[in-house]
Amino acid sequence: MDERTAAKLDQAAIASPRRAPTQQRSRERVERMLAAASALIAEQGSDAMRMGEVAERAGVSIGSLYQFFPDKRAIVWALAERYTAESQACISAALKDVGDAEGFKSAFSELVDIYY
Template structure:
């Protein structure tokens, strides 16, 4: 399935290869514009012009720029879930879980430091209810991935408590990343390090 086909932010899903390629060009154009000046400055006409499509063609798929941003958010979240799933798939004991999850925290922070589009989307999450809903669904999905690995290495722990804690760990992690990229780099590094230590301590306490 094309990455854009399952996005709820699209007005209609592209079914033909040419349509899928056209939507991909639109998203690439929007990404470039956000990288240059942020999503607030992005205009639908600019997206259409850079993508080489008519404004009418753009509106066939995206009713407004918020829909474009939500589609990009869903795409990044899907890629993130795949990264988490792959990172935790081989975990077989508590030491392995702590090492794998710690590495995922470092990876995510590194991505946010260098990816302006993800920073832009996250900075606008609190002002957009649809983005907040996407963010919440993503936290729950990521929490479920962590809970699955956590329960695998700590089978004696109470399942419902692990699921709740895993959801909280992931939600706090996302909040920490959002805060860390909003402050000076040194402070951001320290905040992520503190979150990492707290999260690993909580996970390890159940082992």
């Protein structure tokens, strides 16, 4: 394993959530936390976002937030992974039936429209 790959794996381990929610109620709580964090990031940027604000907006205790996300970086990482997966799914769906250059051009144009 090269140095770059090791650094990425270390970053993922550092930024990953402490635990994955297993119960429906916990999954819903985590969704509220991520939605609150996403809204705060959109409003003020990730550097200005505070864990206490995320907990307050999500309607959870700060302890509950830390139970799933050890720090702000873990929240940002989870959001980035989610948006990356959504983007990849959108691109795959748009390109799945492309068979020629014209189809690619059309699909690419639609993807650009979706992006903007």
